[in-house]
Amino acid sequence: MHDKKGKNNNLGNHILWKTKSFYFEDYETPKYEYKDQSKFSRVKFSLNRVSFIFFIFLVVAFVFGSKIIYLASIKKENYFTNKSIPTNFLNRQDILDRNNNLLARNVKLYSAAIRPQLIKNKRKLLINLRLIFPNMNMDRIKKKIKVGKYFYIKKRLNESEWRKLWLLGNQSIDLNEKQFRVYPHESLFSHVLGQIDDDNLGISGLEKSFNEKLTESKNPLILSLDANLQYIIREELITGNNIFQTLGSAALLMEIDSGEILSLISLPDFDLNERMNIEDPIYLNKITKGVYELGSVFKTFTLTAGIESGTIKANTVFKDLKNQIICGGMTISEHDKLPKDLTAEEILVRSSNIGAIRIAQKIGVKNYREFLNSLELFEKINFELEEVGTPLPFKWGKCTLETASFGHGITTTLLQLAKAYAIIGNGGYKIHPTILLNKNITLQNKKQIISLKTSNIINSMLRKVISNKKGTASFADKKGYEVGGKTGTARKVINGTYSKEKKINTFVSLFPISKPQYLLLVMLDEPKSAPDFVYEFSSGYKLTGETRNTAGWNTVIVAGNIIEKIGPILATNNLQASNKF
Amino acid sequence: MRNILILITLISGLIFTSLIKNKTRLLEKKLLYLDNEINSLNFNLNEASLDFEYLTTPKHISLLVKNFLDENFSYYKESQIKKSIKPEKDLTILKKLKNYNTFTQLSKKESVNKKSNVTKKIDNIPLLITKRIDDRQPQRSKKIVISKKVKKWAGIQVIKALLGIPPISIR
Numbered sequence: 075m076h077d078k079k080g081k082n083n084n085l086g087n088h089i090l091w092k093t094k095s096f097y098f099e100d101y102e103t104p105k106y107e108y109k110d111q112s113k114f115s116r117v118k119f120s121l122n123r124v125s126f127i128f129f130i131f132l133v134v135a136f137v138f139g140s141k142i143i144y145l146a147s148i149k150k151e152n153y154f155t156n157k158s159i160p161t162n163f164l165n166r167q168d169i170l171d172r173n174n175n176l177l178a179r180n181v182k183l184y185s186a187a188i189r190p191q192l193i194k195n196k197r198k199l200l201i202n203l204r205l206i207f208p209n210m211n212m213d214r215i216k217k218k219i220k221v222g223k224y225f226y227i228k229k230r231l232n233e234s235e236w237r238k239l240w241l242l243g244n245q246s247i248d249l250n251e252k253q254f255r256v257y258p259h260e261s262l263f264s265h266v267l268g269q270i271d272d273d274n275l276g277i278s279g280l281e282k283s284f285n286e287k288l289t290e291s292k293n294p295l296i297l298s299l300d301a302n303l304q305y306i307i308r309e310e311l312i313t314g315n316n317i318f319q320t321l322g323s324a325a326l327l328m329e330i331d332s333g334e335i336l337s338l339i340s341l342p343d344f345d346l347n348e349r350m351n352i353e354d355p356i357y358l359n360k361i362t363k364g365v366y367e368l369g370s371v372f373k374t375f376t377l378t379a380g381i382e383s384g385t386i387k388a389n390t391v392f393k394d395l396k397n398q399i400i401c402g403g404m405t406i407s408e409h410d411k412l413p414k415d416l417t418a419e420e421i422l423v424r425s426s427n428i429g430a431i432r433i434a435q436k437i438g439v440k441n442y443r444e445f446l447n448s449l450e451l452f453e454k455i456n457f458e459l460e461e462v463g464t465p466l467p468f469k470w471g472k473c474t475l476e477t478a479s480f481g482h483g484i485t486t487t488l489l490q491l492a493k494a495y496a497i498i499g500n501g502g503y504k505i506h507p508t509i510l511l512n513k514n515i516t517l518q519n520k521k522q523i524i525s526l527k528t529s530n531i532i533n534s535m536l537r538k539v540i541s542n543k544k545g546t547a548s549f550a551d552k553k554g555y556e557v558g559g560k561t562g563t564a565r566k567v568i569n570g571t572y573s574k575e576k577k578i579n580t581f582v583s584l585f586p587i588s589k590p591q592y593l594l595l596v597m598l599d600e601p602k603s604a605p606d607f608v609y610e611f612s613s614g615y616k617l618t619g620e621t622r623n624t625a626g627w628n629t630v631i632v633a634g635n636i637i638e639k640i641g642p643i644l645a646t647n648n649l650q651a652s653n654k655f
Numbered sequence: 656m657r658n659i660l661i662l663i664t665l666i667s668g669l670i671f672t673s674l675i676k677n678k679t680r681l682l683e684k685k686l687l688y689l690d691n692e693i694n695s696l697n698f699n700l701n702e703a704s705l706d707f708e709y710l711t712t713p714k715h716i717s718l719l720v721k722n723f724l725d726e727n728f729s730y731y732k733e734s735q736i737k738k739s740i741k742p743e744k745d746l747t748i749l750k751k752l753k754n755y756n757t758f759t760q761l762s763k764k765e766s767v768n769k770k771s772n773v774t775k776k777i778d779n780i781p782l783l784i785t786k787r788i789d790d791r792q793p794q795r796s797k798k799i800v801i802s803k804k805v806k807k808w809a810g811i812q813v814i815k816a817l818l819g820i821p822p823i824s825i826r
Contacts (some may be wrong), residue, residue, distance in 0.1 A: 124661050131668035139676040145682060176708040183697070233698040237691065258709040307715035 088163045150179030156472055159585065165274040168294035169267060169289075172336075172511050176302045178257050178267055178346075180274070180280075184231040185250045186239050188215070190222045192246040199244060206238045224248075226558070227560075241343070257346035262304055264343040265359040266297070266333040266509065267461070280509070283460050288534060298334035298511045303327060307337050307638050311596075314632035315341060318601035323358035324488060325636065330496035330584065333505035334512065336592075337483050338362075360462070360597060365463040365485045366578050367653050369564030370546075370625075371495075372481030377422050378435045378498055379445035382528045388419045388535065395428045402473040404429065406480075409624065423538045424559065428481045442478070443470050448523050449494040451486045458509045463487045483563055490497075490596045495582045499533060499590040501526045533558055537587045538542070543641065545628040550634040555641050558590070559633070561581030561625035566600070576600045579625035581633045585641075593646060596633040 076406060079216040169175065170176040193199055196219065207228065211342060218225045228235070228248075239247055245395060255270050257263070268279015274289075276282035283294055301586045327337040340360040344352060358364055380386040393415045398407035412426050421429030434442055466485045468474060477483035493507050502524030536558035539545040546561045562580040565572040580597045584590040609617040609627070709715070 128664060131672055134672055135668075135675060138672070138679050142675070142679060142682065145686065175712075176705070179705060179708075181705065183700070239694075256705060260710050260712070262712075264713070302713050305717075498752065515756040565714065596679070 084313060084621040091631050147470065158538045166255065166289055167291055170294050171299050171301045172297065173300060176258055177263055178255060181254045181256050182250050183254055184236040185229045186227045186231055187229055187248040189224055189246050189248055190219045193219065196226060199246065202242055206235060218638045241451050247595040258303060260347060260603065261345045262308060263341040264346050265340045266338055266339065267346060269346060278478055279459060281525060284441055291311065297509055298336060298513045300336045301641050303643060304337045304339060307636050308339050310632060310639065311339060311341055314598065317604050317607055318598060318628045320598045321600040322356055322360060323599060324597045326361050326488060326492050328492055328496060328507060328593045329524060330500045330590055332509045334508055335509050340479060353580050361488045362459050363461040363463045365487055367482055367564045368491055368578065368580050369481040369562035370425045371491060371560050371562030371580050371582055372478065373422055374498065374560045375446060375494065376430045376479045377418060378444055378524065378528060378532050380418065381531055382524055383437055383441050383601055385436050386418045388531055390418045392429055392432050397425065399428060401476050402619060415647050419535050423533050423542050425546050431476045435477050438475060439470055439475045442475060449497060451490050451494055455490050455506060457489065481564060488595055489596055491582065492593055496593050498524060498529055499530045499584040520591050533587050533590060536584060538561060539642035547581060547630045549630045552634055552638050555637055556588055557637055558587035563624040578622060581625050581629040585637060594633055594636060596629050598629050601628045623645055
């Protein structure tokens with residue numbers, strides 16, 4: 075029975091156990107244990123949830139906290155210490171001169187217009203406009219709204235006015251934003267800076283060649299040009315143009331050691347603020363783009379080639395110089411009556427054509443050609459502006475050698491001419507003219523193509539062209555500036571023949587010649603004789619009624635006046651020079 | 656107790672987060688406002704600097720000079736500067752310069768002597784001053800004596816007047 079009971083009990087237990095296991099399959103532990111564990115897991119479960127939420131809160135708090143710390147630690151730029159105003163919002167960067175004077179800047183201009191068709195509440199709009207523009211004539215606006223055509227409320231809005239209008243959120247108000255390029259110096263740098271189109275993309279000058287830099291860089295473009303010097307030189311050129319009734323003129327001022335251009339002017343010029351389509355060739359950049367036969371300025375190269383090659387010396391005498399030579403059917407003669415015997419130095423000082431031919435003949439075609447090629451006079455110059463001319467090709471021969479010796483039959487640009495003179499003047503070091511400011515340019519890393527001795531000899535000869543009474547450029551002998559240089563008068567080629575009246579008169583000068591620092595090149599395009607002009611000699615003698623039309627009688631006058639005016643500025647700006655005093 | 660703790664942490668977390676969020680929102684508003692203000696100022700500064708650059712171009716300055724200034728800003732030629740200084744003046748200037756140079760290039764002994772002379776002179780200055788003061792002293796005492804006499808005389812005259820004695824005329 076007991077067993078039965080026991081069995082039954084066992085069975086019963088088994089059934090019970092089975093039933094239990096059916097419901098609580100996973101909880102096989104005794105009842106008291108189960109109770110404890112369930113309590114513990116509930117607490118644990120709730121704790122996990124709390125800590126998870128707390129963790130999220132902590133993360134959020136950390137994010138906000140770190141943002142506050144970040145905002146507090148930001149160092150805002152000081153807008154007032156920088157000369158150049160941050161113009162991140164502008165499409166193009168500023169262009170500055172070497173003294174940080176502004177040459178070009180983009181300006182944001184806002185304008186507001188009304189589209190009457192989209193006005194929903196006319197009264198509300200007028201009240202808002204009255205609040206924003208208290209001085210505005212509302213009757214005019216009412217009338218225009220009545221007409222129903224698109225019209226401008228104001229064309230030059232300031233930032234706050236624009237913002238207030240924008241905050242109105244009115245569909246009928248059309249807010250326009252446009253950028254304009256402003257050139258404070260108007261026409262002063264027209265040939266250098268160039269123009270931009272309606273999309274703010276450069277189409278000529280530096281605006282084109284530095285388009286990427288101006289649009290992508292965060293820094294302004296700093297040029298080697300000097301606005302004050304540029305203005306003075308331009309004024310003097312204009313005066314010269316009026317006196318000698320020229321078609322145009324050009325001037326270039328360059329540091330001969332660095333090749334940095336301080337001034338580049340070509341007249342006539344144009345106002346950059348008034349966008350215009352310039353197709354007339356008179357407006358081409360005469361310094362970089364114009365390709366000319368430049369005449370006697372080439373005699374300096376002939377003399378340099380002769381001395382450098384050892385063919386001649388400064389005192390080598392050339393006897394029995396003829397009055398004229400016939401070459402290729404063309405007669406070559408002297409510009410004036412000259413002695414039959416001349417030294418090499420006198421040939422340069424008195425600008426003898428026949429003498430230059432004799433020197434070139436002595437040097438030979440090969441040597442002379444190689445020398446001129448070393449000065450890179452006949453290949454396209456590598457320059458920052460895109461408006462660069464390519465010298466016309468020619469074949470070397472006996473006749474070409476003769477005409478080239480005094481600068482005829484061969485062409486080059488004024489920039490290349492200036493470069494070649496700078497190389498001769500600076501001790502023979504090869505330089506590259508640049509329009510960008512670079513304070514680290516020194517002669518030490520430059521290639522020397524002419525010896526220092528030859529350079530010194532030629533410099534002293536160039537000085538005599540001006541200081542000698544028989545020299546062709548005595549009007550440029552300005553006291554204190556030790557000017558040296560060479561004149562060049564070349565006839566223009568019109569329809570394949572040399573014109574007798576139309577000339578290109580050039581004067582290249584270096585100063586102070588004892589240690590040349592600057593090069594000034596002046597060119598007058600088709601000048602005319604000025605019989606009414608009073609020529610004043612250094613001795614005090616005055617001359618009027620002069621009808622000669624050579625560089626010595628017009629270009630040199632202009633160059634002399636320029637040197638007299640820019641000389642003090644260059645001297646004060648030049649630390650090396652001012653330290654001597 | 657635990658539930659209360661959890662509740663407190665939850666509520667405090669909520670409050671803390673909302674506070675931070677509010678503060679950040681305010682800060683952001685302020686920053687936006689300041690940014691706008693900076694933009695506006697920047698715009699004005701940009702325009703002002705452009706105006707300045709335009710008005711200070713050499714062309715405009717020379718125009719202003721022509722129109723508003725009576726001064727003649729003509730440049731001087733080197734030859735003109737030379738003429739303006741007379742040769743005699745030149746010589747004196749040169750002499751002065753020479754003396755100055757020689758003074759600076761004096762030998763050590765000479766310079767020491769010069770220095771001692773200068774220090775002697777400086778030492779003598781207080782003596783001279785005291786001497787001058789001494790010289791002035793008697794004059795001062797005389798003045799004091801005079802003023803005392805006057806006072807005494809005036810006093811006597813007042814007493815005399817009070818007593819009915821006729822005053823003596825001033826000599």
